[in-house]
Structures are given as C-alpha cells and as structure tokens.
Amino acid sequence: MTESPAHPLPPPGERRRLRKAASLTRAQLAERIGVDRAAVRAWETGRAAPAGPRGEAYARLLAGLAQPGTGRAGPATAPSAWAPAPGGRGDAQRPAAVGGGATGPAGVPSLTPAQAFDALHAFCTPALVRQTYLLTGRRGLARESVERAFHLAWQRWPEVARDRDPAGWVRAAAYEYALSPWHRFRPRHRHPEPQPADPAHRALLDALLRLPPSYRRTLVLYDGVGLDLPETAAETEASTPAAANRLIHAREAVAARLPELADPAVLHRRLVELASAERTHAVRPQPVRTRAERRSVLWTRAAVAATCAIGGATTLTLRTAPTHYEAPLAPARAVHGVPPPAAMGPLSHEELSLREKLRHEDGGGPQRLLPLPG
Known part of the structure; x- marks a missing residue:
C-alpha cells in the first residue's frame, strides 16, 4: 500500500483558483517549483498529475496558499508588478451576502458592495494601468481607460460581483476602451x-505599438499577463487557432525588430521590466464610485428628458395634424407661345353687308346633284 502524501492535492479547478487568489502567474509558480509553465498548465487542467518530489513541493505550496493570510506573505506570492492574476476576489472569496453581520461559507464576514469594489480596485488598478500603457503608449489614456472600466464595473456591480473572474471582466473593459x-x-x-528613458524600453514599446491592435492585445495577454491560449482567445473574442496565429505573427514581428526577444521567456521578462518601469498613478476607489454614480444619474436624467421631449413632440403632432385628406392645389404657371384672344369690337360696313347677305341666302345651301335614271 502506498503512503498518502502529507499534503493531498486539491482538484484541478481549486489549484488554479488558489494560484490566482495569490496573484501568481503560471510562470512564477513554475519557477518556485522548478518546472516549466506547460507542466503547471497541465496540472491545473487535469491533463497530468504531479508526482515525485516536485509533486510534493507543489502540494506543499498549494497547502500554504490555502491557509488564510499566507497567500501574499512572501516575495514569491506578492502581487506582481506586471499583472495580478484574474480573480483577485476569486470564486471562493466572492461575498455570499451583503449586510452587517452576514458571513460567507467559511465563516468570514462578507463585504458590502462598496468594500468589495474598493478591494478589487486597489488590487487590480496598478497592474491594469501598466498593461494598458503597453497597449496604447499613453499614460493619460491608460489611467482613463482603467477608470472608465471601473465606472462600468460599479454601474453593473451585481453582474461583476457574480462573475467567475471579476478582474478579467474589468481588464477586458479597460482594453476595449x-x-x-x-x-x-x-x-x-x-x-x-514622452518616450521611456531607457533605449531598450523605447525600442520594445515602439515594436509593440507597430503591431495591429488585436496582435498587440494577444501578445500582452499571453506573454505578459500569463493567460493560456484558450483564455486569451476567449478574452479577445477569437477562436483558439486565430489567437495562436496572432500570437505567432506578433512574436515574429517583435523578433524581426528586436532579435534578442525571439525567446518567449526573455520577451516576458522584458515586458515585465517595461511595465514596472512606468510610475503610473491611478484614482482612488472612492472618487471612482462617486463619478460612476454621478454619470449614471446624468444618463438617467438625459434619458428621461429625451423621453419627455419625444412624448411632447408626438402629442403636439397629434393635436395639429389634419383629420382628413386635402388635395394639394397645383401652383399656377405661365404659358408662353399662345396669342391672346382678340376682343370683340364694332363690325365694319363690309362685315355688316356680308352678314345681311348671309342671312338672305338659303340656309340649306345649294341643292344636291342627283344622277338621272338612264
């Protein structure tokens, strides 16, 4: 009989959730265990089972991540300077109820909507601003995009709070904007x-901005954020083969301009360095919620005003519209080329003589000639 491991492995879905809740990418977790990222992906999807010393190390790491307060304790589990993993408030961390004194499944007091939104904002905003900067090359637009994404998230908070990946929901909205x-x-x-001060960073940013937007987004999600290919395809609204082709062509285009980035691992490291070098400042969550609520009020008032205007115009039209059909009168037109009629005047002496002569003539005219019988 085989000896059971000291730390039993959770199901594949729970392994993925624990990694994301600790803000670890697959590459970071693989580096800690001493395997490649493909092995971690296979373990999380259930296609392979970890075994041996590395499997035991993987089980111990997951057991440590499952303990409260250890998900971000060490440097390896601290939030990445590049990107928090989707699900900073994962499925198990989503509040089950809202209100004072309510508790979740594990006995942890649930958060109010405002508290949950503030936690998601504080956790995701720094990394999202850096990612969006790589997509646009503009610091102001990056901050504006993330702020607008959180505006939309607060307006649709019940939908976002129940989403399987709230951080991914906000990220997709920020990228789209x-x-x-x-x-x-x-x-x-x-x-x-202004471009980055480091020439290497300037060259990489220029190579990224020369890519088509869809290629750039796929490259950032796969080689930067660390999503796998199906997740990248789903977030970019493309099929998996299309996302793979975009990724291949994006890597080839970057490698053509910067041959030293042909290795995906080197490209990932350089993307992390470029994103971490930018000191971007985001708005605090309280003003974001306030502006989102103000925007909702303004849009509601505008919709009510437009509805009232349409209703008033419809009522005025019904009151002033004719109740029966009236044929339109054709406009008058001048006719050229016709001589005007002559006015009747007094008859001359010759005309009077001719009239008298005609009156005395036989009205039937001359007699008709008939053939004589032969």
Whole structure:
C-alpha cells in the first residue's frame, strides 16, 4: 500500500483558483517549483498529475496558499508588478451576502458592495494601468481607460460581483476602451507623449505599438499577463487557432525588430521590466464610485428628458395634424407661345353687308346633284 502524501492535492479547478487568489502567474509558480509553465498548465487542467518530489513541493505550496493570510506573505506570492492574476476576489472569496453581520461559507464576514469594489480596485488598478500603457503608449489614456472600466464595473456591480473572474471582466473593459479607434480624433492625442528613458524600453514599446491592435492585445495577454491560449482567445473574442496565429505573427514581428526577444521567456521578462518601469498613478476607489454614480444619474436624467421631449413632440403632432385628406392645389404657371384672344369690337360696313347677305341666302345651301335614271 502506498503512503498518502502529507499534503493531498486539491482538484484541478481549486489549484488554479488558489494560484490566482495569490496573484501568481503560471510562470512564477513554475519557477518556485522548478518546472516549466506547460507542466503547471497541465496540472491545473487535469491533463497530468504531479508526482515525485516536485509533486510534493507543489502540494506543499498549494497547502500554504490555502491557509488564510499566507497567500501574499512572501516575495514569491506578492502581487506582481506586471499583472495580478484574474480573480483577485476569486470564486471562493466572492461575498455570499451583503449586510452587517452576514458571513460567507467559511465563516468570514462578507463585504458590502462598496468594500468589495474598493478591494478589487486597489488590487487590480496598478497592474491594469501598466498593461494598458503597453497597449496604447499613453499614460493619460491608460489611467482613463482603467477608470472608465471601473465606472462600468460599479454601474453593473451585481453582474461583476457574480462573475467567475471579476478582474478579467474589468481588464477586458479597460482594453476595449483603450484600443478604441476613436481616440485618434481627440485633440490631445495628436501629439506624442514622452518616450521611456531607457533605449531598450523605447525600442520594445515602439515594436509593440507597430503591431495591429488585436496582435498587440494577444501578445500582452499571453506573454505578459500569463493567460493560456484558450483564455486569451476567449478574452479577445477569437477562436483558439486565430489567437495562436496572432500570437505567432506578433512574436515574429517583435523578433524581426528586436532579435534578442525571439525567446518567449526573455520577451516576458522584458515586458515585465517595461511595465514596472512606468510610475503610473491611478484614482482612488472612492472618487471612482462617486463619478460612476454621478454619470449614471446624468444618463438617467438625459434619458428621461429625451423621453419627455419625444412624448411632447408626438402629442403636439397629434393635436395639429389634419383629420382628413386635402388635395394639394397645383401652383399656377405661365404659358408662353399662345396669342391672346382678340376682343370683340364694332363690325365694319363690309362685315355688316356680308352678314345681311348671309342671312338672305338659303340656309340649306345649294341643292344636291342627283344622277338621272338612264
């Protein structure tokens, strides 16, 4: 009989959740255990089972992540300077009830909507601003995109709070706003922003900005954030083969300009360094919630005003509209080329003589000629 391990492994879905709750990417977890990222992906999807000393190390690490207060204790489990893993408030951390004194499944007091939103904002905003900067190359637009994404998240908070991946929901909204083509028509976007001071960072950012937006987003999600290919395809609304082709072409384009980044591991490290070098400051969660509520009130008032205007115009139209059909009168037109009629005047002496002569003539005219019988 085999000896059971000291730390039994949780199910594959729970392994993935524990890693994300601790803000660890697959690459970071693989580095701690001494395996590659593909092995961690196989363990989390259930395609392979860890065994041997590395499997025991993996089980001990997951057991430590499952203990309260240890998810972010050490440097290996601290929030990454590049990207928090989706699910900073994971499925098990989602509040089961809202209100004073309510507790979740594990006996932990649940958070109010405002507290939960503030926790998600504080956890995701720094990394999201850095990611969005790599997508746009503009610091102001990066902060604006993340703020607008959280505005939308607060307006739809019941939907976001129940989502399987709230951080991914906000990230997708921020990316969509940042990559909108309408920003090019804004006056302040007609002038370039200062480039990074490091020449290597400038070269990498320039190579990223030369990629098509869909390729750039796929590269950032896969090689930067650390999502796997199906997750990247789902977030970019593409099929898995299409996402793979985008990733391959994006890597080739970057490697063509910067040959030293042909290795995906080196590219990931350089992306982390470039994102961490930018000191971006985001708005605190309280003003974000206040602005989101104010925006909702303004949009509601605008919708009510538009509805009242349409109703008033409809009522006025019904009151003033004709009740029966009236044929339109054709406009008068001048006719050219027709001589005017002559006015009747007094008859001359010759006309009077002719009239008298005609009156005395036989009205039937001359007699008709008939053939004689032969």
